[in-house]
Amino acid sequence: MNKFKTLIKKDWIISKKTLLMPFWITAGFYLLIILGIVIAYYKGDIQSNLFDFPVDSPINAISYIANLSVVGLPGLMSIIFIIMLMQGALNEDIRRNCELFHRSQPVSIWLRTGSKFYVGLLGNWIVLFLIALFTFIVVNIILATIHQFDFTTAISGMLQAFSAFVKTGLIIGSLTFFCSAIFKDKAFLKGLSILVAVHLLFLIFNNLFGWNLPLPLSYLMKLMIIDTEKNILVGIDEFEALNLIKNAWNSILFNWKTLYQVLFSGALFAGATLIYKNKEIK
Amino acid sequence: MELIEVRNLTKRYGSLKALDKVDLKIPEGRIIGLLGKNGAGKSTLMRCILGFLKFDGEIDIMGERVNHHKESIHNLIAFIPDVSSLDDRLTVQQTIDYVASLNESWNAVTAGRLLSRSDLPLNQKVGNLSKGMKTKLYLLITLSIDVKILLLDEPTLGLDIVFRKEFFNTILGEYFDETKTIIISTHQVEEVEQILQDIIFIDEGKIILQEDIAELKNQYSLISVQSNRKEELEKLNPMLITHTLGKVNAIVGSDVQIEGAEYSRPSLSDLFVAKVGGSNE
Structure with missing residues (x-):
C-alpha cells in the first residue's frame, strides 16, 4: 500500500499541471463573465429581465435542468483532459527515456499502471466535481435570488450530470489508456483511426455480403450514452419533473x-497492463 | 558462489542475432568489466539479465530463474544505465523520496552521507541538472540501496574526466565489498582497468573471453623494439603489432624472449584489440 501511495504521489506530481488546467480555464471563464458584467453595468447595458421565468414555471424542473446543463462545459473539458492524460499514461516514460529508471524499481507493473490509471481518471473526476460544485453554488445563488431554486432537485441535476460525465470519462479514458500501451505517441488519435477504419470496413462487409458484423463505434457509443426515458426539456409539470429526476438516477447509475x-473498463485496464508488461525495454 | 548464471542465451532482433548462445558465470565479490565494440551485445546482455528483453536460454540470478521482467529482481540488482534516463519531471528531493519509498533495503544513513558530500540542489528539477549532477544523483539513489549486484551500462558516457573519476571512486568507496559484484560495461576501459578484477570480451553477440585480469596479463607480454627490428617481431607470430614513435610493439606469449627488447604488461585495450580485432577502443 505504501508503494502504491508513493506511485500515486509521483504520478500526481508529473500530471499536476494537466490536471489543474481545467481550474484555470474555468477561472478564466468566470473572470471574463465578471468583466463582461462590470463593463455592461457601467455602460448601462444589463438586462434586468435576463433570468426571468414565467411565474408558473416548475421550480423543480428549472433547478434541475439549470444544474444539469451547467456541468456540461466542465464535463466536456474533463473528457478532453482525461484523453490528454491517458494517451501518455503508458508511453510517456518511454518517450522521455526514463522508462528504464522506473522499471528498475522493485514495484509491481500492476501497481504502476494502476497508479497511472487512478490518477488519470480519479484526478480528473475530483477536478470536475470541484468545478461542478463551484458552478452549482454560483448558479443556485442566481436562481435563489430570482426564487427559482429547489436544493434537492438542483443537487440531483448537478450530481446526475457529474455521474454521466464520470461514466463517459471511464469508457473514453480506459480506451485511451489501452491505446497508450500500444502506440508510442498520439495514442488516442491512432486508436480512434483504427476504430473508424474497422467500423467502415465492417459496414462495407455488412452491406456487401449481408453479414451482421458488430460495428465498434456504434457499440462504444451505445456503451457511453445514457438511456433516458423521456426528454426532460419537453414541457412537464412539477410531479412529472420529480418522477423524471428520480428515474434518471436509475438510467444514469443504478x-x-x-x-x-x-x-469493460477493467478489461481494457488489464489488457493495457499485459501489453505494457510484455513490451521490451531497449 | 555464482550470483548470475547465463546458459545458452540467444537474443534476436528480427534477423539480427544480438546475442549468440552466451554462457556466463558471474561470481560473488568481483568487479567485472564487460568490453565490446559498439553493437557487440553489451547492453542487450545486461537488459536480458534484468528481464527487460525477451530471449531464448536460461538466466538464474542468485538461484532465481529470470525469463521475463520480475520486480523482485530489483531487490537483488541495481542498474545504472546512461544517467540521462532519470525522470526529468521530478525534483532531486522527489527522486530521492520516490526511490527511498519503493526500495525496502534503502539505507538512509548512506543516502544522508552521500547527500551531505554532494552539492545537489534538492528543489531543482532533474531536467535542469547538468550531466555531472545527474550522475551524482544516480549514484546517490543507487548506492543507498543495499543490493548484491550492481550493473553499470556505459554509466559515464558523455561525462568529463573529473566526474568519471569521481564516479568510480564513489562506487568503490561506498558500495563494493567482497560479498557484492559489480559489472561495468564501458568504452573507457583505460579508466576502469585499475579497479577491474575480471574481464569479459564480447563480440558479435558471443563471449570471446572471460578471465581474471591478472592471470590474463600474465599470459602475455608487450615487447617493444626499434622500428628497424619489425621483421624480428613478425616472425614471432604476435597477436598484435602496434607502432609508437620510433618503436614497434607486439603482444606475444609471456615466455617469448628477444634480446635487447623492452618488456611490459599489455593493457586491456591492447589485449581487446588483439583478441577481437578492429580499432583500439
Missing part, C-alpha cells in the same frame, strides 16, 4: 449497464 461499463 443499472446493469453501469456494471457492464465498469467491467
Whole structure:
C-alpha cells in the first residue's frame, strides 16, 4: 500500500499541471463573465429581465435542468483532459527515456499502471466535481435570488450530470489508456483511426455480403450514452419533473449497464497492463 | 558462489542475432568489466539479465530463474544505465523520496552521507541538472540501496574526466565489498582497468573471453623494439603489432624472449584489440 501511495504521489506530481488546467480555464471563464458584467453595468447595458421565468414555471424542473446543463462545459473539458492524460499514461516514460529508471524499481507493473490509471481518471473526476460544485453554488445563488431554486432537485441535476460525465470519462479514458500501451505517441488519435477504419470496413462487409458484423463505434457509443426515458426539456409539470429526476438516477447509475461499463473498463485496464508488461525495454 | 548464471542465451532482433548462445558465470565479490565494440551485445546482455528483453536460454540470478521482467529482481540488482534516463519531471528531493519509498533495503544513513558530500540542489528539477549532477544523483539513489549486484551500462558516457573519476571512486568507496559484484560495461576501459578484477570480451553477440585480469596479463607480454627490428617481431607470430614513435610493439606469449627488447604488461585495450580485432577502443 505504501508503494502504491508513493506511485500515486509521483504520478500526481508529473500530471499536476494537466490536471489543474481545467481550474484555470474555468477561472478564466468566470473572470471574463465578471468583466463582461462590470463593463455592461457601467455602460448601462444589463438586462434586468435576463433570468426571468414565467411565474408558473416548475421550480423543480428549472433547478434541475439549470444544474444539469451547467456541468456540461466542465464535463466536456474533463473528457478532453482525461484523453490528454491517458494517451501518455503508458508511453510517456518511454518517450522521455526514463522508462528504464522506473522499471528498475522493485514495484509491481500492476501497481504502476494502476497508479497511472487512478490518477488519470480519479484526478480528473475530483477536478470536475470541484468545478461542478463551484458552478452549482454560483448558479443556485442566481436562481435563489430570482426564487427559482429547489436544493434537492438542483443537487440531483448537478450530481446526475457529474455521474454521466464520470461514466463517459471511464469508457473514453480506459480506451485511451489501452491505446497508450500500444502506440508510442498520439495514442488516442491512432486508436480512434483504427476504430473508424474497422467500423467502415465492417459496414462495407455488412452491406456487401449481408453479414451482421458488430460495428465498434456504434457499440462504444451505445456503451457511453445514457438511456433516458423521456426528454426532460419537453414541457412537464412539477410531479412529472420529480418522477423524471428520480428515474434518471436509475438510467444514469443504478443499472446493469453501469456494471457492464465498469467491467469493460477493467478489461481494457488489464489488457493495457499485459501489453505494457510484455513490451521490451531497449 | 555464482550470483548470475547465463546458459545458452540467444537474443534476436528480427534477423539480427544480438546475442549468440552466451554462457556466463558471474561470481560473488568481483568487479567485472564487460568490453565490446559498439553493437557487440553489451547492453542487450545486461537488459536480458534484468528481464527487460525477451530471449531464448536460461538466466538464474542468485538461484532465481529470470525469463521475463520480475520486480523482485530489483531487490537483488541495481542498474545504472546512461544517467540521462532519470525522470526529468521530478525534483532531486522527489527522486530521492520516490526511490527511498519503493526500495525496502534503502539505507538512509548512506543516502544522508552521500547527500551531505554532494552539492545537489534538492528543489531543482532533474531536467535542469547538468550531466555531472545527474550522475551524482544516480549514484546517490543507487548506492543507498543495499543490493548484491550492481550493473553499470556505459554509466559515464558523455561525462568529463573529473566526474568519471569521481564516479568510480564513489562506487568503490561506498558500495563494493567482497560479498557484492559489480559489472561495468564501458568504452573507457583505460579508466576502469585499475579497479577491474575480471574481464569479459564480447563480440558479435558471443563471449570471446572471460578471465581474471591478472592471470590474463600474465599470459602475455608487450615487447617493444626499434622500428628497424619489425621483421624480428613478425616472425614471432604476435597477436598484435602496434607502432609508437620510433618503436614497434607486439603482444606475444609471456615466455617469448628477444634480446635487447623492452618488456611490459599489455593493457586491456591492447589485449581487446588483439583478441577481437578492429580499432583500439
